Amino acid sequence: MDSSPAQPAPPVDILHPLAPTLPVVLASPHSGNFYAPDFLGLTHLDVSVLRRSEDAYVDDLFAPAIQRGVPMVRALFPRSFVDANREPYEVDAAMFDGPLPSHANTRSPRVAAGLGTVPRVAFDGQAIYRRKLPVAELERRVAWYYRPYHAALDRLIAETRERFGHCILIDCHSMPSTSPGGGHPPTGRVDFVLGDNHGAACAPALMHLAERWLHHHGYRVVRNQPYAGGFTTQHYGVPTQGVHVLQIEINRALYMDEASLRPHAGFEPLAKRLADLVEDVGRTTLGHSAFPAWTAPRNAAE
Numbered sequence: 001m002d003s004s005p006a007q008p009a010p011p012v013d014i015l016h017p018l019a020p021t022l023p024v025v026l027a028s029p030h031s032g033n034f035y036a037p038d039f040l041g042l043t044h045l046d047v048s049v050l051r052r053s054e055d056a057y058v059d060d061l062f063a064p065a066i067q068r069g070v071p072m073v074r075a076l077f078p079r080s081f082v083d084a085n086r087e088p089y090e091v092d093a094a095m096f097d098g099p100l101p102s103h104a105n106t107r108s109p110r111v112a113a114g115l116g117t118v119p120r121v122a123f124d125g126q127a128i129y130r131r132k133l134p135v136a137e138l139e140r141r142v143a144w145y146y147r148p149y150h151a152a153l154d155r156l157i158a159e160t161r162e163r164f165g166h167c168i169l170i171d172c173h174s175m176p177s178t179s180p181g182g183g184h185p186p187t188g189r190v191d192f193v194l195g196d197n198h199g200a201a202c203a204p205a206l207m208h209l210a211e212r213w214l215h216h217h218g219y220r221v222v223r224n225q226p227y228a229g230g231f232t233t234q235h236y237g238v239p240t241q242g243v244h245v246l247q248i249e250i251n252r253a254l255y256m257d258e259a260s261l262r263p264h265a266g267f268e269p270l271a272k273r274l275a276d277l278v279e280d281v282g283r284t285t286l287g288h289s290a291f292p293a294w295t296a297p298r299n300a301a302e
Contacts, residue, residue, distance in 0.1 A: 011077050011145045012152045021069030022282030023164035025156045026062050027232060028074040028172045029084035029149065030055035039081050043128050048261075052123040053080045055174040056261055058250070061271050062172050065278040071160075073152045075145075079119070080128060082141045084149045085171070085230035086110060086117040089142065095120055097132040110230075117146065123176075157236065157243060166242035168206065168281060171232045177253035179226075191219040191254060195229035195247035201237025202244035209284060210246060213277055 033054055035047050043050070059074040066072055075084050089104040092111050095118065100106065114121035118138055122128055160167040175193065192214055196202045207223065214221045229247040237245035252258050255267040
């Protein structure tokens with residue numbers, strides 16, 4: 001009798017607008033919060049601990065932008081189970097019982113930190129697993145969770161680029177208020193970190209537009225420090241081919257109680273503000289079929 005886990009429910013949700021009217025795609029790889037019993041049986045950590053690795057509610061924060069004419073792809077599986085913002089085999093060899101595929105990347109800084117495709121540690125550094133995992137479990141997660149997410153994202157990018165001539169991919173994330181990105185005294189709180197892989201992932205005008213827009217609305221913004229972008233930004237951001245990626249990290253204190261993991265009164269105003277940002281970015285780039293050469297940020301401070 002086969003005792004392997006059953007094929008899961010769809011691991012990815014694709015949310016479409018009634019009509020796509022803007023050259024923007026939203027991606028939320030870390031907001032998934034379905035913790036399967038098979039996964040929980042492998043860890044000694046409580047769900048409440050695992051959940052602190054989530055970019056909780058980020059998909060809901062950006063959801064109002066769908067009504068403005070942009071699609072979203074979101075992972076339904078949690079980041080502590082599979083991190084879709086990594087290479088497909090960016091993993092720690094010591095986690096697995098058996099040899100890894102020859103193409104596995106076992107030496108990246110993210111692997112060293114315990115935060116590979118299958119993370120070794122939770123947000124607070126606690127080991128997730130009771131024992132080593134079989135390599136077959138890695139292959140299952142890549143095939144059933146990781147690849148469907150990226151197949152959906154690939155499809156949305158291709159459709160958007162075909163329809164509009166270019167695609168702006170916004171990779172949506174959040175950061176703890178106590179993280180280096182969130183800021184500490186004496187520097188004060190940072191509200192947003194914008195990442196473009198140090199200028200390689202999008203046209204400079206896109207970064208300039210988003211930064212000016214957020215500054216104009218009273219937010220404190222920094223570029224690329226400490227979050228310049230993960231696999232999504234590095235892999236998909238090819239401006240010369242009309243695909244521009246901007247990673248947005250949002251300070252969680254702006255919209256949620258980090259202790260209870262519940263949204264607070266700041267959630268709805270921020271969600272509306274983000275929908276306005278997405279719409280302004282999309283409308284500014286409409287009509288620029290040669291967007292890789294676009295340099296003049298229009299309406300950036302309105």
